[in-house]
Amino acid sequence: MKSMTNVKRIAILAALLTVSGVPACGKDDSSGGGGPDGGDTGPAYLVGTRVWNDTVTTSYVHVVPSLDEATTIDPSKALEIGGSATLYSIPGLGWFAVGNAEDVTFTRYTLSSDRKLVKQEKISLQPQGVQKLWDTLYVISPTKIYYPDPEGQQIIVINPTAMTVERTIKLPQTARNGYLSVYGYGSTMRDGKILFTVGWFDWQQGDKVLGETGLVVLDTATDTVSRVDVDNRCGGITTPVVMDSGDTYFTSSALAASAHKLGRLSTAPCALRIKAGADAFDPSYVANLSDVTSAPIVGEPIPAGGNSMFLRVFDESAGTVRADDQTWKLTGQPVWQWWRWDVTTAKAVRINELPSGTADVLWFKVGDQVFGTESKSDNSSTTLIDLTAAGGPKRSLTAPGFLYGLARVQ
Incomplete structure (x- = not known):
């Protein structure tokens, strides 16, 4: 027991x-x-x-x-x-x-x-x-929301006003054997299309993260798939952060950073971008978060207002990392510092007003x-x-x- x-x-x-x-x-x-x-x-x-x-x-x-x-x-x-x-x-x-x-x-x-x-x-x-x-939930209009179902590789279309299920949008392109397809916890709208990421996580067997990120583009007028892109420069992405500039940034999670440290994710902590008005990842942009913070275990984006986001940085001088650890043993240690990253200046600073804590926030x-x-x-x-x-x-x-x-x- x-x-x-x-x-x-x-x-x-x-x-x-x-x-x-x-x-x-x-x-x-x-x-x-x-x-x-x-x-x-x-x-x-x-x-x-x-x-x-x-x-x-x-x-x-x-x-x-x-x-x-x-x-x-x-x-x-x-x-x-x-x-x-x-x-x-x-x-x-x-x-x-x-x-x-x-x-x-x-x-x-x-x-x-x-x-x-x-x-x-x-x-x-x-x-x-x-x-x-x-x-x-991805909100399209007062009469349409998309409910992402990762296990079923599908989007369920719901009319929240009438409280009826209208249809489903199948996404077999997002399936990866042995991984859960985690659809983004937020979305971006572009000219009648909705964009959201897919990250691939194995929490059941190998405690691994796949070193790539999907981008699903759906036409909201017809509820059809326009395309599914895959970017192999960065993995473990789950959350978009929209800046005042209109650019949307996608940064790997703390769990992904921990998986990389433990040798279970090929890509280092990183960030991708979709520029304002665009509907695809910017091919000229990828940021290495270790360069930004001078720390090897960093991730977990949270909006900070303006053109900034919060990041969590694992303090290796206070925490412990063992090769056989599960990733949650790293994210659950109360040694993650709070940092603020200004994407326009590419500079990050520690926020001393907030004490270190777990990344599970x-x-x-x-x-x-x-x-x-x-x-x-x-x-x-x-x-x-x-x-x-x-x-x-x-x-x-x-x-x-x-x-x-x-x-x-x-």
Whole structure:
């Protein structure tokens, strides 16, 4: 029998992998629609948390009026879901839903005038062969979202207004034997086309990462595949970061950097770019992150505003690396420093205001703010850190349990 510590670790890794594929999760949840039922029109945020009790997982969705540090959460008022839940939202529309891993369903909710969550329609993704839920959505319009299904190598087209499954887009070109095809945790729109990356990870057998990155280009008017490109200059990419310039950067994850250090990924930590207006990787650009930071283990991009991104750098003087380690043993060590990389100057500096921690940090974009998470070692509570606060990072709301989801819905 697994110990309690190992059960929790596996559950947390599963949460990170299904929320973001590899640690950290990118979410962009801007303000939602008007007040519910003519009631309170002030801001409303949803905070999703999980609590583990032995081998039992319980999820909660809390409604709060603010993300400020002084905000308190009353667990007795939360929506409770058995098992691992996933929080979905569409920025600017006030649309949100809760995914249930137990039966692979989406249930839409609305907010009542007294700020209670009211259940609406439910759809199941079982008929499409979905085995587990990821929290990534590609928003096309108020009546169309794409749900990426890595295990099934497909995109499921959903009408979120009608809460109906419209069709599927098959992507057999993204399959790689022995690897999970991890579709990007964000996407880029270009003239009626949506672009997202594919990274290939083996978390089950060899703990390896494939040294290449796919780029899927879909026509959103016809829901058809325009093309699938493959770039062999950089591997382990999962997350796009869009700069104020309009350029989109794609940087290898901390897990990929760890895999390279352990000899399980051929490409060193790196970044690719799609220039503003383009729909393909820039063939003239690839950045070696070790040159940027003078550190061999670096990755995990998080938006920092402007033309910058945060990176995580493994401090080898404080951490340990053994040849037979699993990659998560490196990402889980609390020795990852925070750095900010300005892509226009190609310079990176360490952020001393943020202490070193694990690379397994979820992050959320809410409007113009980007929040990271800081969980207690036993995951009894999680504090949001406003990474883009004026004057430097600052602590925000603290929630009970492991915080997995965040959205502004009003």
